Amino acid sequence: MKHDPVKLALPGHAAATARPARGLRLALPWPETSGHRAKRAFDIVVSALLLFGLVGVFAVIAVLIKLDSPGPVFYRVRRVGHRGGPLRMLKFRKMRDDARGGPLTIDGDPRLTKVGRVLTRTRLDELPQLWDVLCGRMSLIGPRPEDPGFVALHDIEYRQILSVRPGITGLSQIAYKAEAAIVDSDNPVEDYVNRILPQKLALDGLYAQTNSLGLDLRVLGWTFVTVVLRRPVSVSRLDGTMRLRRRPQPALPPAAAAEAALAAAADAQT
Numbered sequence: 001m002k003h004d005p006v007k008l009a010l011p012g013h014a015a016a017t018a019r020p021a022r023g024l025r026l027a028l029p030w031p032e033t034s035g036h037r038a039k040r041a042f043d044i045v046v047s048a049l050l051l052f053g054l055v056g057v058f059a060v061i062a063v064l065i066k067l068d069s070p071g072p073v074f075y076r077v078r079r080v081g082h083r084g085g086p087l088r089m090l091k092f093r094k095m096r097d098d099a100r101g102g103p104l105t106i107d108g109d110p111r112l113t114k115v116g117r118v119l120t121r122t123r124l125d126e127l128p129q130l131w132d133v134l135c136g137r138m139s140l141i142g143p144r145p146e147d148p149g150f151v152a153l154h155d156i157e158y159r160q161i162l163s164v165r166p167g168i169t170g171l172s173q174i175a176y177k178a179e180a181a182i183v184d185s186d187n188p189v190e191d192y193v194n195r196i197l198p199q200k201l202a203l204d205g206l207y208a209q210t211n212s213l214g215l216d217l218r219v220l221g222w223t224f225v226t227v228v229l230r231r232p233v234s235v236s237r238l239d240g241t242m243r244l245r246r247r248p249q250p251a252l253p254p255a256a257a258a259e260a261a262l263a264a265a266a267d268a269q270t
């Protein structure tokens with residue numbers, strides 16, 4: 001399955017063709033610290049254990065994909081990786097092999113196969129990225145790797161974000177687990193660029209500034225809450241604090257709402 005390169009030409013933005021952001025690789029020093037080495041060791045051990053332990057799951061998903069539609073089991077999608085280098089991120093194929101279109105998956109996307117809809121909803125399509133982690137292209141925790149066209153729109157912000165390896169999960173992945181459902185299906189790219197991407201940039205920039213083993217462990221815990229327990233989680237753009245998102249209060253019937261309003265008014269007068 002291939003994605004056509006996306007050319008973004010939005011109000012207030014210069015046109016950006018989806019290609020690796022090469023200039024980013026030349027602009028920053030990349031000192032390796034003991035913390036970076038410890039994180040890399042953690043990534044290697046955990047990704048290797050998970051790949052070994054999930055062999056059966058990989059096999060079942062592979063069989064279901066092949067039975068559902070013709071085409072390969074895996075595909076690679078173009079993203080911008082660590083230090084601005086090109087990243088061909090590995091995923092289970094969730095769309096028809098002849099699918100074309102933009103880089104965003106929307107709710108009810110007609111390109112998705114039957115198995116692909118389940119993989120998207122459960123995030124199981126991301127499991128092959130454990131191989132990218134083992135090979136050093138990604139980390140378990142980090143900013144979500146982004147499409148080159150979107151990175152080109154925010155070159156300055158990504159200079160810091162790309163100083164750490166992109167991750168399978170992270171602050172923005174937790175906050176926007178339901179991204180496909182909330183993006184405007186009529187104008188997905190424009191809505192994503194203007195409304196969602198700036199908030200993800202804030203979260204990813206915060207992670208790049210403050211990443212630590214303690215933060216990574218918290219991200220792993222809250223990833224379990226939102227992906228496995230399927231509970232919505234909010235993430236503060238100020239300090240990265242994660243908590244369960246409050247469920248909206250059910251609307252009262254008209255008569256009950258009027259009665260509550262009268263009672264509130266009476267209380268205010270006493």
